[in-house]
Amino acid sequence: MTGIAMRASRRTAAAALCAVVVASAAGCATDGTAAVELPVGPALTVGVPGGQPGLAVLRGEGYEGFDIDVAEYIARDLGYARKQIVYVPVDAAERDRAVNEGVVDVMVGYAAVGDGTDAASDDVEIAGAYLSGGLDLLIRGDESGDIASASSMDGRVACTSRGAAAATALREAAPGVAIQERDSVAQCVTALMIGEADAVAADGAVLAGFAAEHGEGYLVTLGRPYADSWRGVAVRGGDDELADRIALALRAMVADGTWDACAAELRAGTGYDPGEAPAPMRDVPSDG
Template sequence: MTVKPSIRRIATRVVAAVAALACTFSLAACGEDEAGKIRIGIKFDQPGLGFKKSGTYVGFDVDVAKYIAKKLGYSEDEIIWKEAPSKQREAMLQNGDVDMILATYSITDERKKAVSFAGPYFVAGQDLLVRKDDHSINGPEDLNGKRLCSVTGSTSAATVKEKFASEVQLMEQPGYAECATALFSGIVDAVTTDDIILAGLASASRGKLRVVGKPFTQEYYGVGIKKGDTKLATQINNAIVQMIQDGSWQRAISDNTAGTDYTPDVRYNPPTPNEGEEE
């Protein structure tokens, strides 16, 4: 029997509508090669944390994300990695572009108005990265008149504006690679962000940059999720607890900061993940 074109068009629209509805209720959004997979936002430009290298993804955030995904029932080849720049993270979660974000994403009250968090899975501290031979900056007390670089939309940039606005000139860049380049070339005197991020940049510089080692904040890294998803928050928190207990968390820290003198602040690490759960 020949199906009339008009009937065929109606059938096509019905199938498309059903598929769209199915996408709405699934965790991993439908799309080409995305069905049955989990989409995780990470940084692509942070050595030691979230770094895209020859088509692969490496770093501490990546290792934590893989562990969580496995506990949620996803193998590594069922993860779709998406770049999550600092200033785009809330929008990516709100728009459903990703299912979760692990991108040195500090938990703050302001961000919790737009998204929810699980975790924390790590506690960093904002510090300073300088050229190895520059000893004029030994802590935040030496910043008067200095030029700093941080990333647009990061809590580090916000902290500089709040605490040091009258003392420093702040250059904001879209990523840490641009800040490191500005530091190498002498355009800025220091890069400021979380100590574990700076440790990764120092490691990648092959001894040309150093971390000052005087953190002046605590940054609680959370797993960003869609606002109000308490069930997913509980599942992620359980996975983080297991990662800490079985030694995988410490191994991930050691593997991704090898060659540096960096150690997490033991006063805060490993943290207790309790964010986002229903009270």
């Protein structure tokens, strides 16, 4: 039995008590059904950011979005059925601890800036990226003439989720910006809508989902990224075996056309253009 199978087997009973298995409603990587049931056999516990339309959001009885499609593809590649996946919402500030302490086996939606070489602590191993883009700003549509770029945020208030890298990068572009931290991007969007913040700073894919959800023109993204970013998968630091297996699964997702299909659904649902699949981050032979 592999290390991941042993860890998952030990956690099956606990997972059944504290979480439900939910399935994606998106059709690019699944059969389109959504069910709530207890895990049968060994469970794969997957951390997700949660509350991010188009990427990872709970709709009724099931999670859906690009992150979920990636998670289900990886799980299937590792030998897990959809009913064996347990999704656990994890805030950005807690993600490294959750992975390192075994709260989750795999973390999808692991967002960072740069090229990924210094993205994680020693507690986390990056298996690979599946979306690349840039940090952007979400603003109220009626202020699009006043806030034209990140530098326009001097003297204004930007909201970021706690633990995210968006704040540091924004301070470099607008040293006079005031940063307001909330527990999630969703809370920042609320702060924006009620006037407690002038903008929300986050990955462009995340912001596009919120803009689409609140109706055309009410909230808008600038479309002028102020730093490169990517979104990927992380596992416990030092677990090279699992990281390599996931890296190969991400390559397969691109090679068999699943990534393109999921990207098309993301584009149709949010207006965000994912571009091309990111290059592999790990040097793993294709034969494993």
